[in-house]
Amino acid sequence: MHIHDLITDTKTLAALCERLAKSEFVTVDTEFMRENTYWPELCLVQIADENEAAAIDPLAKGIDLSPLLDLLTDNEDVLKVFHAGGQDVEIVHNLTGKTPHPIFDTQIAMMAISQSEQIGYANLVESWLGFGVDKGARFTDWSRRPLTDNQIEYAIGDVTHLAKIFPRILKKLVSTGRGVWLDAEMEKLADPANYENDPAIAWRRIKAQGRNPAMLGRLKALAAWREGEARHKNIPRGRIVRDETLASLAMSPPKKQADLTKVRGLSGAWKDNDIGKRMMKVIEEAEPLSKDELPERGRRGAPLGKEGALVSDLLKLLLKIRSREIDVASRLLARSDDLDALAAGMRDLPLLKGWRYEVFGKDALEVVEGKLAFGVQSGKLVMTHIDDMPENGMNGGSRRNKESARDNASESAA
Known part of the structure; x- marks a missing residue:
């Protein structure tokens, strides 16, 4: 397999994508940073087929990722192969509003041919190719430039190994007749609705006790407000207010802004700062959750x-x-x-x-x-x-x- 140098310009990227567009499949992986931002910061994209592989630098000055994104989202003739690709798909969706399609996830596929629930990439490589993966560069700062040769080699390995493993997994799925088992799972992975982060339904991710409409209405309003604050500042939502603090505020709402000092998880500054004022307005104006939005009793309805x-x-x-x-x-x-x-x-x-x-x-x-x-x-x-x-x-x-x-x-x- 031919391994290219790090691609940093649009012309070279376009030529690569033109060749890959003739392949039956490409394997894809990304490296990103999201510890300090609301939106994940894309730092590197790796892609391969059976003949060549490359790493693309999305932070390179002047590079246009359109040829790559078009290949991933608009070319229906090329299967896009990921391993545990949910966050990679999310990044593509953030950039384009679309998801890679058609899509195949080797972690999901392994569920149909083994008892592995969520097999990690290193274990996948070891089980199919018989060697271990060097994890030394896994937790490095991918946003720092220049990238080292070790970082690039590690990153490209993710897609070159996958390009060898995928045909073997596919062969086993065909021989067992279980490929059809995975159709719905793969379509679910490619559903854009999974990556839209609609503020109106953000409250559903927060654990809260009870089905009180007034409490859940406050939780819904607070969660939507937090999404807006985090997006505007481009910081993780937990740095605005943590989930457990939102749940506590919804359960026992303060009567006035000064009472925010008594809320666990909020600093004393909230009693008179602007963000505290905005949050109090949200609490005061929150409407009870409608009957149609109330969660079902128990896990799915009737108690056992x-x-x-x-x-x-x-x-x-x-x-x-x-x-x-x-x-x-x-x-x-x-x-x-x-x-x-x-x-x-x-x-x-x-x-x-x-x-x-x-x-x-x-x-x-x-x-x-x-x-x-x-x-x-x-x-x-x-x-x-x-x-x-x-x-x-x-x-x-x-x-x-x-x-x-x-x-x-x-x-x-x-």
Whole structure:
């Protein structure tokens, strides 16, 4: 593979992107700094295909990233491959209002062919290529210029290694027939709505107790106000006010600005400074949250109760065993709150649709409805329909052992 020198001009970048546009896929990674800013500061972009790789300096004087951004967002013929690419996609969205498409994330893909929930890049390289990755440059200041040869070599390695790994992962997905399992997950990663940071819904990221409309209305107003302050100053939102402080203010709002000195997490200066004045105005003018915006009770609605909690525990055991049987990350099959919801009586759930239903949801539903019992024999899951059980329990020829059916389902899913 040909490794280019650091690209610092538009002409060289445009020529690179013209060649890469003829490839079936490109691997992409970014280096950025966001510790001191609201918006992540893009410091380096690495890109490769099977033949060449380069690092691009977005901080170089006069460089225009348009050829690169057009390749990532507008060229539908080239698959864009990332590893744990959420923050990389966010950066592209911040610059263009669009996301890379079509897209493939190797961390997500590993969930369909292994029990790895969130495999790190170093572990990915070691498992597929058999060597370790030098992490020495990982936490360096990527905004400082000039970049060292060690920094550039480390950064480009992220995409050259990925260019070797991706075809192998793809081959395994094809051989197992599990590629279709990932379609919705990849589209979710590419959904621009995930990266828009709408101030009106910023309150949903903050943990707060209760469903009191007045309290949640204040939280919504305060969270939106904080987003505006952080964006205007381009500093992390936590440097304006921390989440727990916003929740406390929403729960027990001060009556006057001088009372802000009593709020944990605020300095004494808030009692008479301008930002304190602005925040008090927000609190005073906040409207109660509308009924349509109120969060659902519990995780998804109806409370579980004691019996429901026991059923949920059985479902979680079933999920653990099934994911081990077919070598897939359990989180790809079902989330914990989905199992709670199923035990509580809800049915409009992802695990009861499509391939998830065939692989796991069908049996999970029958457990909830009392149609299926399961146990473990010799480390393998054995399931029996209640109608097939003799009066004196499970034994002999009257048991319908679904172990072989599960194996067949695994092979067909594969």
